[in-house]
Amino acid sequence: MSALLDSFAAAFDSLPARDAAGLGDSRRAALDAVLRDGIPHARVEAWKYTPLRSLERRAFASPGAAPSFDTALLADIAGPRIVFVNGRFDAAHSDLAALPDGVRLLPLSQVLVDGEPRDANFLARRFDRADEIFARLNAALADDGVVLRADAGVQSSQPIHLVFIGATADGDRAWHLRHLVELRDGAALTLVEHCIGDGAHNHLANHLTHVHLGQAATLRHARVQDEATGATLMARTDAVLAKDAEYRRIDLELGAGLSRHELNVALHGQSARLHANGVLLASGKRHLDTRLGIDHVGRDSSCELTWRGMAAGRSKAAFHGGILIREGADGTAASLSNKNLLLSEGAEIDTQPVLEIHADEVQAAHGATVGQLDQTALFYLRSRGVPADQARALLTAAFCRETLAVMSADADLRRALEVRLDAALARLESA
Secondary structure: OOHHHHHHHHHHHOOOHHHHOOOHHHHHHHHHHHHHHOOOOOOOHHHOOOOOHHHHOOOOEOOOOOOOOOHHHHOOOOOOEEEEEOOEEOHHHOEOOOOOOOEEEEEHHHHHHHOOHHHHHHHHOOOOOOOOHHHHHHHHHOOEEEEEEEOOOOEOOOOEEEEEEEEOOOOOEEEEEEEEEEEOOOOEEEEEEEEEEEOOOOOEEEEEEEEEEOOOOEEEEEEEEEOOOOOEEEEEEEEEEOOOOEEEEEEEEOOOOEEEEEEEEEEOOOOOEEEEEEEEEEOOOOEEEEEEEEEEOOOOOEEEEEEEEEEOOOOEEEEEEEEEEOOOOOOOEEEEEEEEEEOOOOOEEEEEEEEEEOOOOOEEEEEEEEEOOOHHHHHHHHHOOOOHHHHHHHHHHHHHHHHHHHHOOOHHHHHHHHHHHHHHHHHHHHO
16 A cells, blocks of 8 residues: 555544544545555546656645644635634634624534534545545545535625635645535525645645535635645535526636646536636646536536636646536537646646537537747737736736636626736746
């Protein structure tokens, strides 16, 4: 067995007793499945562009007590917010006082202690495929996370912030967080997820999020990943949309040494709508991997996906955009655009658009490109007296900012995302 799996098996044995209550059998089964099937190799299609060979040689300790961190990281993140540091709930820096009526936000650790068994039944979900290794590990080892529920009809535009900070600690640590975001019929919320690095560290974070949107519910969801250069982040989001539900989402992948995010959305209900955009900014020797799995089940559903990628230095970015339109999902409208820029000779970008159609009367289109900055546009700006570095910055900013249109209904949130994106672009240009 690898050093990685050895360390996770030891972490399982040290889980607190409260965490195993009612879940022991399913947790043990998930761990046993991982130990039986092992770590997927590069010949496994889902991991073709993100090999795990170097990661499997590493060992991680459990997080222990949350260390201190630079509280200036929270200066621009107002309440309501819930904060986790190295996988541990930080009550002192969380602010839940301003939650809208009808909205409950709790750490999973509290739900496991005080809640009804059904409040944590999402933890018992099984993952049957061998390539779902980090989902299985999460099912076995998650002992905290976020439970966010909104009652039917709740309407709130005030952002709720989920803050996950990776901070310097003695040795390399790993934590596994499980999240539930549930909006009942007719509810509308805005959610902002922050994954932030504080100082240099080489920890591993494993997040698994379930999103359930009831009939005619609307969720605006922004996720900003800006972890430390040495961090490893494995994240997965599984969303299910009922009739007339709308999910609007932006993912900014700006940090970490190795980051992989799987976004799986099942549009079960008639006229369910998904608009999901994203940006991948890779530099140095960093590796960013995003996989989309969009499943159209109900009639007249729609998805619009706009993703932009940039790679500099010796970095690598990988993108898989999969859209499945099932039999009976007539009237579906689906579009995917993935454009990428290579900013250096040593960088690499791999993109895989996949469209599978089993229904009639659908509108579907997908496209992917990998290229370099438009030399004609660059020459035009230079001919107007714009310095070369500034001209490149203007073009790359315009290339990426297009994705932020998904949050155009919230001007303040869009401006905050622009600030984050511009800061990351400045780092990319100076690298």
